[in-house]
Amino acid sequence: MRASRFFVSTLKEAPSDAEIVSHKLMMRAGMIKRLGSGIYSYMPMGLRVIRKVEAIVREEMNRAGAIEMLMPVVQPAELWQETGRWDKMGPELMRVKDRHGRDYAIQPTSEEVITDVVRTEIKSYRQLPVNFYHIQTKFRDERRPRFGLMRGREFTMKDAYSFDRDVEGMQRSYQLMYDAYVAIFNRFGLQFRAVAADNGAIGGSGSHEFHVIADTGEDALVYCSGSDFAANMEAAEAPGLLAQRQPPSQPLTKTPTPGKTRCEDVAELLGLPLSQTVKSVVLMADAAEEGGEKQLWLLLLRGDHELNEVKASKVPGLGQFRFASETEIVEAFGTTPGYLGPIGTARPVKIVADRTVANMNDFVCGANEAGFHYTGANWGRDIPEPVVCDLRNVVEGDASPDGKGVLAIQRGIEVGHVFQLGTRYSADMKATFLDVNGKPALMQMGCYGIGITRILGAAIEQNFDDKGIVWPASIAPFEVVLCPMGYDRSAMVKEETDRLYAALQAAGVDVIVDDRGERPGVMFADWELIGVPHRVVIGERGLKDGSLEYQGRRDAAATPVALADMAEFIRGKLQA
CATH class of the missing domain: 3.90.960.10 (YbaK/aminoacyl-tRNA synthetase-associated domain)
Known part of the structure; x- marks a missing residue:
């Protein structure tokens, strides 16, 4: 990719309505553009990050045996009425009518639709287990949209739904998805924690949330450094701090x-x-x-x-x-x-x-x-x-519920959630199959979500500095940027830039050349703001000495690298 043929649009200052770091930096880096309250256009630079997130999610979901499909954004009210959520969801569920006066929901999630699909397609235990997923636009009419993509009204989510013959099968499917999520977040290159959680309005018997660790996170995560115990604040059991009650020693006095x-x-x-x-x-x-x-x-x-x-x-x-x-x-x-x-x-x-x-x-x-x-x-x-x-929030230093130490608290941003639903939806919607004895049985369900667009905000909240975003290489809009000094004025610089560009492309590196003719300070500031993790500077002075300058986004200074070694040097950095 050449910058002159791409769309690079950066701002020196963030708009006044941008509240948190990720919102400010995404606006300044030209990744999103506000259209309305909680609604954003994904600009070319931001969309490249979203597509990389989606690709990793797809690969790991497919590897785990899930099957991709696509369900509609607009869903008939009748399905939501079957489960009672048409009334229970409240104003967050966007309700619309068509020209005939029929009610529809703009989907925030797809439990009803997938259960309807499966109850018409799955008839026998021989067809189970099965797990369907899709990556689709969602809409939740947030009362107070804020923080850019972190709490917008329209967003992109991956949701998956497993169907099994029995509880044991559901638990196996749940573990497969849990393991797939661990693989996904590891590939994102983010520091994260999976914590036991409350199922909330979605129902079911057990769940885990996946949180990206960030000081600015809205959620409090409780964990024990001496064991594997971890839970969100809502689900963390608080011990009684007094072993037994002492007898009265004072009179009751007003x-x-x-x-x-x-x-x-x-x-x-x-x-x-x-x-x-x-x-x-x-x-x-x-x-x-x-x-x-x-x-x-x-x-x-x-x-x-x-x-x-x-x-x-x-x-x-x-x-x-x-x-x-x-x-x-x-x-x-x-x-x-x-x-x-x-x-x-x-x-x-x-x-x-x-x-x-x-x-x-x-x-x-x-x-x-x-x-x-x-x-x-x-x-x-x-x-x-x-x-x-048990009525209270735990506090730091409380005994861990597993008896293996004391609790600590850190902040996190929820970006994924896996649920054991059981028969919460299959019972309401009569999703049954014939078991080995030829008798009808309810399907056991699980559901699994990842906030695709929310990952961008969470990743930035964890990875930024005073210059801008610091993307992990796996989800950066570009892995490498080439910054030639005088590309349009120096034949030597142009020739070496084009040679290195071709070599990196041939090696499968996602590279962009900044051939816009900007001054070095402008170039460097733009790509540091955008957060490209690896930068190579090509200048006449270095070329005469047979070297180029490499600088990682987190590096304090540039490193000279021999001209002939740079392509292999970059490949090594990316593999590391």
């Missing part, structure tokens, strides 16, 4: 705490450690049926811990909760938030204590009266024994 509505402020006023306080979180479970009664819940956590909302949703009765309004709180507790507690509520509430809180004694909690807290509160004596659940 203590003035004027203006102190935060546990930190109460602890400071009373001269107590924050870990001696208990915070109250009030949730409301609305009635499942019209006319039914709503139920108020009080969740209790230690003052220095935070509620894990996913764990809260797993408490029986709290599957569909919301945070209570201030009006509802005042009606139940007789006071505004800041002084709430489990003792003396104005009307009955269901109380759930985190594992650690359940073993606390002589703790501080709200007195349900403005300006007052109780000290010396104890279970059994002052408050009925609670329902006990």
